[in-house]
Amino acid sequence: MREIFHRELEELGDHLVEMGKQVAAAIAKAGQAMREADLQLAEEVIDDDNRIDDLEDHIEQMSLIMLARQQPVATDLRLVVSAIRLSATLERMGDLARHVALVARSRYPQQASSGPMFDTLTEMSLVAEDIATMLVDLMVNHDLELVHRIATRDDSLDALLRQTFELLLVQNVELSRQEVVDAVLLSRFLERLGDHCVSGAKRVGYLVTGDLDASFLLRDDEPDSRHS
Amino acid sequence: MREIFHRELEELGDHLVEMGKQVAAAIAKAGQAMREADLQLAEEVIDDDNRIDDLEDHIEQMSLIMLARQQPVATDLRLVVSAIRLSATLERMGDLARHVALVARSRYPQQASSGPMFDTLTEMSLVAEDIATMLVDLMVNHDLELVHRIATRDDSLDALLRQTFELLLVQNVELSRQEVVDAVLLSRFLERLGDHCVSGAKRVGYLVTGDLDASFLLRDDEPDSRHS
Incomplete structure (x- = not known):
């Protein structure tokens, strides 16, 4: 029974990693579509989001079946419930990539921005791509150092968001x-992507350590998406 | 054992309803703070969001303990897992109310908008308040007719969002x-609030009927927050 459960748990983990990879790819493509006014890439992201949504449904259904049939406790239970939560976070990240792609598509053949604002949004998209890749890495390797690094990179995303407001409202x-x-x-979508990555990273931290706050893994008291 | 479980399930439901009520109150207050440039109300929403976040943690922890100790199956299992998901949706709604309040606070003593845009945002805030109240009602009474009505009201919220873009980009x-x-x-936050209500309503529909799509309860094919 436990052997079956652990095989299923591995499969569940594989689905999550697959979902994470698809989401990271969507973020990278959406950013590129935005930077290069690439209509085809934008369309790809928009069309492929259904596949990400389907993976979330599949993970939730599989988790429910595992909970019902195997009745896991302690760490095993935590793993299954965390899978459900993490898949919801990844699904939201996929949505945000789709939102970025929708803006890129609606501006085509023009770029969605220009001048220093374009530069700032470009940097935000590259940081978002970077953070998403780190989250997938964390999901695969459980290297908790990455939780720190994701939070740090998210801080720079927040700084870039403030920069967009500075450009809009102060420098005019x-x-x-x-x-x-x-x-x-766009700046809001990209900043939210970072928040969800931090939230997802905390979730993986919880999964590995059992501490729901996993706050010791982060540098300040209130870094997750819940207050942003 | 089952008696204990059902007592706990009732308690879990009470926590969810309490959370829903706090979120609906936050949305109403944030909207009023925005409409009336009421600093004190805005501050209240911002300060009270922690209580909503704590309720989410409490519901998740309680759900995990119930899953581990009582090992529910079938409908009971679905109820507990739905509680975890619904609390996450409610927490995001609380965040969005907080975002609206943050904008209201940062513009004080001025209002955040003027002219026809103010009117449109005012209407959006009233519809959001209305939908959130309906969601709490649905959580309490399980009247599935409300799932329809929430989706319909969310459509009008989407129409109002398009109106803000019309004002901004066409009427200039x-x-x-x-x-x-x-x-x-503000228009984005309020529109997202509606999406989360639809998503929460679907979740309650799933909880009551067991159909994850619960699509028969809604009027079109793709009404949930996942594509917006």
């Missing part, structure tokens, strides 16, 4: 109204 | 850049 850089609207949305 | 209404930024953020 020249942008069309459409560009202002897009900059507000 | 006169607004300061700060007002443009705030309008994009």
